Amino acid sequence: MPIDDPVALSLSGERLTAIYRIRAADEGAALLRAQDICLEQTVEFPAALIPSELIRAQIVGSVDALTAAGSGAWDVRIRYPVEAAGAELTQLVNLLFGNVALQPGVRLMDFSLPDGMLAGFRGPRFGITGLRGLLAVHDRPLLCTALKPMGLSAQALAALAYELALGGIDLIKDDHGLTDQPFCPVDERIGRCAEAVERANRETGRRCLYLPNVTAPAGEIARRARAAKAAGAGGLLFCPGLAGLDAMRALADDAGLAMPILGHPAFIGGLALSPDAGLSHKVLYGRLHRLAGADAAIFPHHGGRFAYSEAECRDILAGCTDAMGELAPIFPVPAGGMQLGRVRELRAFYGRDCILLIGGDLHAGDEGLIARARRFVALAGSD
Amino acid sequence: MPIDDPVALSLSGERLTAIYRIRAADEGAALLRAQDICLEQTVEFPAALIPSELIRAQIVGSVDALTAAGSGAWDVRIRYPVEAAGAELTQLVNLLFGNVALQPGVRLMDFSLPDGMLAGFRGPRFGITGLRGLLAVHDRPLLCTALKPMGLSAQALAALAYELALGGIDLIKDDHGLTDQPFCPVDERIGRCAEAVERANRETGRRCLYLPNVTAPAGEIARRARAAKAAGAGGLLFCPGLAGLDAMRALADDAGLAMPILGHPAFIGGLALSPDAGLSHKVLYGRLHRLAGADAAIFPHHGGRFAYSEAECRDILAGCTDAMGELAPIFPVPAGGMQLGRVRELRAFYGRDCILLIGGDLHAGDEGLIARARRFVALAGSD
Missing domain, CATH: 3.20.20.110 (Ribulose bisphosphate carboxylase, large subunit, C-terminal domain)
Incomplete structure (x- = not known):
């Protein structure tokens, strides 16, 4: 059975970014944690079992930057495909912080959406x-x-x-x-x-x-x-x-x-x-x-x-x-x-x-x- | 100006109860904190300024029991009038934990609704x-x-x-x-x-x-x-x-x-x-x-x-x-x-x-x- 459909998974490449503060023993542990977040917030699936390179490359979040934030904390920037959020605020919140909300030692510090995605939100009317x-x-x-x-x-x-x-x-x-x-x-x-x-x-x-x-x-x-x-x-x-x-x-x-x-x-x-x-x-x-x-x-x-x-x-x-x-x-x-x-x-x-x-x-x-x-x-x- | 209307404020006397775990320096401090919750979750008004004895007696929560819960914590049982929750799940959650959610050192451990109020909720269909x-x-x-x-x-x-x-x-x-x-x-x-x-x-x-x-x-x-x-x-x-x-x-x-x-x-x-x-x-x-x-x-x-x-x-x-x-x-x-x-x-x-x-x-x-x-x-x- 062909488990995925390459034609259907041709994404724009546009990414939204989220910055998480991660508490960890050292930088290496923070990076591992960040990589877990990339999976947890998207495929929620063990990396080794992902059935397609396209999903690995286009759906799973990617760690963009990792910087020390003092006293055992690191700030990590993760990029997600805009398509993973659909055009829904409910799913955007889920993508940014749905499951990791249940994990201690991870805080969503900020996020940024590309203009095209922001344009989908009217935002404050006044x-x-x-x-x-x-x-x-x-x-x-x-x-x-x-x-x-x-x-x-x-x-x-x-x-x-x-x-x-x-x-x-x-x-x-x-x-x-x-x-x-x-x-x-x-x-x-x-x-x-x-x-x-x-x-x-x-x-x-x-x-x-x-x-x-x-x-x-x-x-x-x-x-x-x-x-x-x-x-x-x-x-x-x-x-x-x-x-x-x-x-x-x-x-x-x-x-x-x-x-x-x-x-x-x-x-x-x-x-x-x-x-x-x-x-x-x-x-x-x-x-x-x-x-x-x-x-x-x-x-x-x-x-x-x-x-x-x-x-x-x-x-x-x-x-x-x-x-x-x-x-x-x-x-x-x-x-x-x-x-x-x-x-x-x-x-x-x-x-x-x-x-x-x-x-x-x-x-x-x-x-x-x-x-x-x-x-x-x-x-x-x-x- | 008559600030309240005694006829309108003739409540049933039925109460729902909530149990909070309060972190405090000692039992006296825990009790003060509990009394603050009684105000915060109902009138959200300084006790001294409440314009009516009826409101004080019928609307403000009341501390029902305070017991030590070990390691600097006390469990306090607070009673609220069922009418304060209206017949709405949104307002019930607000009454139980709306504002105190923003305060550290207070956790909602459990709550109990009288049968008449529970009967207003269908609950799980299956x-x-x-x-x-x-x-x-x-x-x-x-x-x-x-x-x-x-x-x-x-x-x-x-x-x-x-x-x-x-x-x-x-x-x-x-x-x-x-x-x-x-x-x-x-x-x-x-x-x-x-x-x-x-x-x-x-x-x-x-x-x-x-x-x-x-x-x-x-x-x-x-x-x-x-x-x-x-x-x-x-x-x-x-x-x-x-x-x-x-x-x-x-x-x-x-x-x-x-x-x-x-x-x-x-x-x-x-x-x-x-x-x-x-x-x-x-x-x-x-x-x-x-x-x-x-x-x-x-x-x-x-x-x-x-x-x-x-x-x-x-x-x-x-x-x-x-x-x-x-x-x-x-x-x-x-x-x-x-x-x-x-x-x-x-x-x-x-x-x-x-x-x-x-x-x-x-x-x-x-x-x-x-x-x-x-x-x-x-x-x-x-x-």
């Missing part, structure tokens, strides 16, 4: 420039807050949204834990909050956007997004770790929606935790969020309730904004227990092109929500 | 009993293999499928890296492989099932699953980490499909790697796969190409088969570089109710695929 245009805010970081705490009725959340919009917040999102709970049904919440923000906008003349959470069961995501659009919501909050990176891509690609998307790291953020495994912060919050069409990526800034380091936050900034073919740069959204007292520091760290997300701290003190929101705006706008 | 019934194999582990390597044409893969089915394999799945590549288009592969297995079944009188991979872009999953059903495929392979746990649940719940589902751990398996963070093996491969409707969960058995320990594999076995309301027990599928020489050991470890998955090793040696598959059957069936 990005930094587009979102600034929607809001007509160009000279300072954008300001975001979350409707919370869980347990409030739709009516109470709408009352908060109204005050926050009056106070000058640019983006008011649902807390990501608000979905469709009996004490706060999704359609009622979306309707009331969208109306409240619109009412405030009529009074202020500003363009505050309400972004409901449409992280939902598979068959329900599109319905909620359309309901949000119909109700006048200005964008969407989505947790790709809970409902799928490609489900976010589908929302971003939907021309009938054409709404900016804020990505939230619930659940998936755990893949960046260990420095010796998982995904780099740049890959998770920058590369993957952009490929999946997010216009902004929420992550925990260092020194809040989470454990990311300054270096990791800089890595996220780079991933959100560096060159990636024609894909738009997106806003980094440092969050996770940020407070008004840190606004200047955040602005200095990320520059003007970031979204500052402050939740609970807007509710602190005695000055009231509107006044405190105004102070947030003033702090963010002052140099 | 499970161990149902899948055995489909195959009419009751007295030995089921045998599975994967069509590979990537790079073969649909025709070549179908030729392999035919031989493997003749050799007596019960379940023939696509390799999870086979999606819709130009060298092996999905519809052609599904059609040819389903036909090849059916042809072999006519010759053998057996009921081998072909399970194509339907891990795909969000809008394409259901189409591929229906195409698979129409072509005569007997089940589905799905990677919940790549395309969403709830997307697997939607496939399992689809009465028009009613096909057994084999879950593959690509990408999501990374969340179980660190003993100090992420998800326990029991939660990932047992609890979540069953809630999401998988009939079998593939994972790397210890001693293969991956790093799971014996204890972790036992934890998976428990999660797949222990009591979980009316949800069917499912097959553990130890895999990841298994070889014929380990069949007896695997059978001793997992008992009869497992699926043995051997890929590359069926292609080794000189005896030929059919003969080697027959030897696999003989090894698995002998006591």
Whole structure:
């Protein structure tokens, strides 16, 4: 039996590249590990048993470079044929890190797609420039807050949204834990909050956007997004770790929606935790969020309730904004227990092109929500 | 402004429970950490600012028990109101582990839902009993293999499928890296492989099932699953980490499909790697796969190409088969570089109710695929 068909396996020769950090005893061991990755991520088959030279030459990944990365680690660049990813984000993620995600001592540090392949992804529909245009805010970081705490009725959340919009917040999102709970049904919440923000906008003349959470069961995501659009919501909050990176891509690609998307790291953020495994912060919050069409990526800034380091936050900034073919740069959204007292520091760290997300701290003190929101705006706008 | 609505917040009092392993300096620190989780996973709001006693009492999680787990770790049991999860798998996962996934030193060890809530999940449509019934194999582990390597044409893969089915394999799945590549288009592969297995079944009188991979872009999953059903495929392979746990649940719940589902751990398996963070093996491969409707969960058995320990594999076995309301027990599928020489050991470890998955090793040696598959059957069936 002819086990392969040479005609069918005539690939373009175009390659995408991935950089992995490998922990190993020495360079030789790192190289062996890298060669294992080349097999594991493609044929998943013992090298000696591959039934065709064409597959060995065209499908199996190839080690392109190996450089010492200090303290028992090596960075290896591996090239894969673009055809192995098909034209699917799901399979691209699988090719880059599907099986090796289960192996300790290997971390995906970065990846790069050739222009022809990148062109297959629309990416962020708005990005930094587009979102600034929607809001007509160009000279300072954008300001975001979350409707919370869980347990409030739709009516109470709408009352908060109204005050926050009056106070000058640019983006008011649902807390990501608000979905469709009996004490706060999704359609009622979306309707009331969208109306409240619109009412405030009529009074202020500003363009505050309400972004409901449409992280939902598979068959329900599109319905909620359309309901949000119909109700006048200005964008969407989505947790790709809970409902799928490609489900976010589908929302971003939907021309009938054409709404900016804020990505939230619930659940998936755990893949960046260990420095010796998982995904780099740049890959998770920058590369993957952009490929999946997010216009902004929420992550925990260092020194809040989470454990990311300054270096990791800089890595996220780079991933959100560096060159990636024609894909738009997106806003980094440092969050996770940020407070008004840190606004200047955040602005200095990320520059003007970031979204500052402050939740609970807007509710602190005695000055009231509107006044405190105004102070947030003033702090963010002052140099 | 009345910040909450007491009428709307009259919850049932029913609680689900989660057990977290917390790394801490001492018991006091562990308790503080546990109390933080109670807030983080629900209101995500500073305790002092919660605007209502009703929310504090009914929404915020509560620490139920704290026990030492050895070497600087404590196991804490936290109770959450069932209403906080709504009736959605996406939000249940978020409630259990959304934000804390981003914090080191906290691992979700197990969770338990009250019967009323479990009844909202159909879970595995077949499970161990149902899948055995489909195959009419009751007295030995089921045998599975994967069509590979990537790079073969649909025709070549179908030729392999035919031989493997003749050799007596019960379940023939696509390799999870086979999606819709130009060298092996999905519809052609599904059609040819389903036909090849059916042809072999006519010759053998057996009921081998072909399970194509339907891990795909969000809008394409259901189409591929229906195409698979129409072509005569007997089940589905799905990677919940790549395309969403709830997307697997939607496939399992689809009465028009009613096909057994084999879950593959690509990408999501990374969340179980660190003993100090992420998800326990029991939660990932047992609890979540069953809630999401998988009939079998593939994972790397210890001693293969991956790093799971014996204890972790036992934890998976428990999660797949222990009591979980009316949800069917499912097959553990130890895999990841298994070889014929380990069949007896695997059978001793997992008992009869497992699926043995051997890929590359069926292609080794000189005896030929059919003969080697027959030897696999003989090894698995002998006591």
